[in-house]
Amino acid sequence: MLTKSSSLMRLVGELKKLPGVGERTALRLAFHLLKSPGNLTALSEALVDVKEKVRACSTCFAITENDPCAICSGNRDAAAVCVVENSQDLMSLERSNAWHGVYHVLEGAISPLSGIGPSSIRIAELLARVEAGGVSEVVIATNFTVEGEATALYLTKVLKPTGVKVTRLAHGIPLGSDIEFVDAATVQWALQGRNEL
Amino acid sequence: MHAEKLQSFVLSSLDYGDSDRIVSLFTLEHGRIKAFARGARKSRKRFGPALEAFARIDVQARIKEGLSTLQQADIISIYPAIRADLERIAHALYACELVDVITPEGHPIPRLYRLLAAYLDRLETEAAVEGDRRFFEVNLLNILGYRPSLESCTRCDSPFMEGGAWLQEGGETVCRFCCAGGKQLSSATLKALSACLKTGIFGQIDFPAASMQQAGYLLDEAISAHSGRRLRSLEFLQQISG
Ligand SMILES: [Zn+2]
Ligand SMILES: [Zn+2]
Numbered sequence: 504m505l506t507k508s509s510s511l512m513r514l515v516g517e518l519k520k521l522p523g524v525g526e527r528t529a530l531r532l533a534f535h536l537l538k539s540p541g542n543l544t545a546l547s548e549a550l551v552d553v554k555e556k557v558r559a560c561s562t563c564f565a566i567t568e569n570d571p572c573a574i575c576s577g578n579r580d581a582a583a584v585c586v587v588e589n590s591q592d593l594m595s596l597e598r599s600n601a602w603h604g605v606y607h608v609l610e611g612a613i614s615p616l617s618g619i620g621p622s623s624i625r626i627a628e629l630l631a632r633v634e635a636g637g638v639s640e641v642v643i644a645t646n647f648t649v650e651g652e653a654t655a656l657y658l659t660k661v662l663k664p665t666g667v668k669v670t671r672l673a674h675g676i677p678l679g680s681d682i683e684f685v686d687a688a689t690v691q692w693a694l695q696g697r698n699e700l
Numbered sequence: 701m702h703a704e705k706l707q708s709f710v711l712s713s714l715d716y717g718d719s720d721r722i723v724s725l726f727t728l729e730h731g732r733i734k735a736f737a738r739g740a741r742k743s744r745k746r747f748g749p750a751l752e753a754f755a756r757i758d759v760q761a762r763i764k765e766g767l768s769t770l771q772q773a774d775i776i777s778i779y780p781a782i783r784a785d786l787e788r789i790a791h792a793l794y795a796c797e798l799v800d801v802i803t804p805e806g807h808p809i810p811r812l813y814r815l816l817a818a819y820l821d822r823l824e825t826e827a828a829v830e831g832d833r834r835f836f837e838v839n840l841l842n843i844l845g846y847r848p849s850l851e852s853c854t855r856c857d858s859p860f861m862e863g864g865a866w867l868q869e870g871g872e873t874v875c876r877f878c879c880a881g882g883k884q885l886s887s888a889t890l891k892a893l894s895a896c897l898k899t900g901i902f903g904q905i906d907f908p909a910a911s912m913q914q915a916g917y918l919l920d921e922a923i924s925a926h927s928g929r930r931l932r933s934l935e936f937l938q939q940i941s942g
Pocket of ligand 2: 854857878879
């Protein structure tokens with residue numbers, strides 16, 4: 504009989520913390536892994552690797568294994584910074600192949616109803632980057648949700664006094680959208696048609 | 701169980717798993733309810749931006765105690781002018797959170813529904829100002845039966861004279877004989893607040909600067925006494941209005 508503290512139940516408990524995974528799914532996943540020891544080893548190694556190697560880029564805060572990340576250290580236009588809520592959004596923009604500048608990952612969005620204010624996300628770091636010089640345009644690509652709009656408006660307010668050009672993705676991205684779920688063609692179109700704020 | 705058609709405002713919206721959402725709605729017909737919106741995050745077709753805070757929507761829902769199920773949502777307004785202005789967003793979110801924490805679940809409060817509608821309509825057409833926020837708050841307290849005493853002492857019942865009242869913990873107002881310290885509320889402040897309750901229309905009452913501050917002390921006290929927890933959106937509101 505399995506007790507609550509048994510390693511299998513601990514695994515089930517950890518799996519349950521994942522988004523969209525309930526008790527039954529967690530049990531199914533755990534028993535599936537148990538049946539194939541090879542998979543179990545690969546998964547545990549991958550988990551340890553991720554924990555040890557993956558971190559945030561110290562310049563743009565994108566998820567990376569090398570610091571600075573491949574984008575920051577690559578052949579990109581460092582004077583143009585595209586601001587996104589998270590690394591998934593960054594990946595969506597990269598898939599569009601339409602952006603040749605660098606990024607800044609906020610690691611969230613201003614969400615007053617969740618108690619997430621400007622100081623809870625990486626706005627101070629963005630401001631410091633702009634104030635350090637060398638940035639001529641900031642493109643705000645936060646989501647088209649209330650939180651994303653609030654973040655964009657707040658960023659505009661604090662960035663304007665620095666004299667940097669501030670623009671916002673515009674065309675074609677439907678209201679209420681999470682950039683992560685928007686298709687590449689729409690993202691390309693939006694990047695080309697950004698509006699100055 | 702059949703689906704009901706409801707008029708509502710989205711008070712808050714929480715992502716649930718990869719594709720679903722749980723929303724808190726303030727409905728005309730049932731008051732505040734929690735509803736599950738399957739596929740709301742991924743499929744924009746079904747709900748689109750309808751399930752975002754302060755959106756006014758018509759919904760089809762199966763009502764169940766605890767958690768209702770949302771089948772469809774049609775947008776009446778997402779309040780585009782509010783969404784384009786930081787201070788208006790902060791005020792609208794604050795109003796939603798206040799209704800969310802202070803109202804009982806499943807009890808229709810049509811007057812409060814109309815007050816929230818009037819406030820959001822006001823924010824859609826006018827800049828966010830403290831007077832409108834205080835107007836909203838005092839009317840909300842009144843509708844819920846939490847109206848502060850503006851005419852007479854809550855302890856000895858004697859009417860407030862020209863000297864006004866003294867504010868005690870929890871939004872209690874007392875006369876100068878019953879007072880044990882506390883902030884003074886001038887008679888002009890008390891009059892402006894009762895006028896807010898009488899007119900019922902935004903933008904009619906002018907608070908002098910000192911009265912605005914005093915009304916703020918009173919309403920903040922009364923609201924925190926009845927809402928049970930500190931409102932999360934209040935910090936942001938103060939941060940950007942300051
Ligand atoms: Zn980087
Ligand atoms: Zn008294």
